[in-house]
Amino acid sequence: DAGVTxxxxxxxxxxxxxxxxxxSPKSGHDTVSWYQQAxxxxxxxxxxxxxxxxxxxxxxxxxxxxxxxxxxxxELNVNALLLGDSALYLCASSLGTRLAVDNEQFFGPxxxxxxx
Amino acid sequence: QQQVKQSPQSxxxxxxxxxxxxxxxxxxxxxxxxxxxxxxxxxxALLIAIRPDxxxxxxxxxxxxxxxxxxxxxxxxxDSQPGDSATYFCAASGGGTSYGKxxxxxxxxxxxxx
Numbered sequence: 001d002a003g004v005t006x007x008x009x010x011x012x013x014x015x016x017x018x019x020x021x022x023x024s025p026k027s028g029h030d031t032v033s034w035y036q037q038a039x040x041x042x043x044x045x046x047x048x049x050x051x052x053x054x055x056x057x058x059x060x061x062x063x064x065x066x067x068x069x070x071x072x073x074x075e076l077n078v079n080a081l082l083l084g085d086s087a088l089y090l091c092a093s094s095l096g097t098r099l100a101v102d103n104e105q106f107f108g109p110x111x112x113x114x115x116x
Numbered sequence: 117q118q119q120v121k122q123s124p125q126s127x128x129x130x131x132x133x134x135x136x137x138x139x140x141x142x143x144x145x146x147x148x149x150x151x152x153x154x155x156x157x158x159x160x161a162l163l164i165a166i167r168p169d170x171x172x173x174x175x176x177x178x179x180x181x182x183x184x185x186x187x188x189x190x191x192x193x194x195d196s197q198p199g200d201s202a203t204y205f206c207a208a209s210g211g212g213t214s215y216g217k218x219x220x221x222x223x224x225x226x227x228x229x230x
Binding site for chain 2: 004031033035040041042043044045048055056058090092094096104105106107108109110
């Protein structure tokens with residue numbers, strides 16, 4: 001049973017550029033959440049996708065956007081990169097319903113983004 | 117706004133000892149409290165979780181204690197092993213449309229000496 005997979009593993013960009021990160025959820029899961037983890041900190045919630053729609057969003061600017069595909073995989077896009085966007089970006093998958101989501105979330109290995 | 121406070125920031129324990137990590141939360145709407153273990157270069161892995169209808173949950177060497185009135189919960193690792201050396205995060209979620217939005221503590225770096 002494949003767990004949550006993310007690509008790429010590492011990425012180096014320069015300020016002002018745009019980046020796209022990808023995530024495939026655990027088999028049987030339909031909900032994808034994205035988190036940003038700065039060095040030495042706990043993960044911070046960015047947003048969550050269910051049924052191809054953004055269901056809820058954390059305190060992140062509009063430069064952060066996402067998408068969910070019919071096969072439940074997801075992308076995270078960040079525009080106009082800033083030095084402060086350097087972090088580990090984590091994808092977590094879970095099983096959702098229209099009203100709520102099973103709280104149990106499984107995380108992928110993350111994508112390490114470095115902005116120079 | 118920090119809603120989950122975790123302590124200590126770091127912890128050193130001898131092999132066979134008990135590791136205790138504490139968390140406190142503010143949002144009374146939280147109704148799910150997981151603990152995650154993270155090794156360097158890896159994503160967080162779910163260790164054990166509890167809901168507020170029970171005061172304690174045990175899985176192997178790991179136990180969560182939950183105090184709803186104090187809005188606190190803790191992780192106890194019994195018979196700590198060097199392989200337990202990792203960063204541990206408490207988290208919380210719940211409350212209407214916030215289901216699935218995990219709010220994490222700052223993390224505790226656990227080192228278990230052989």
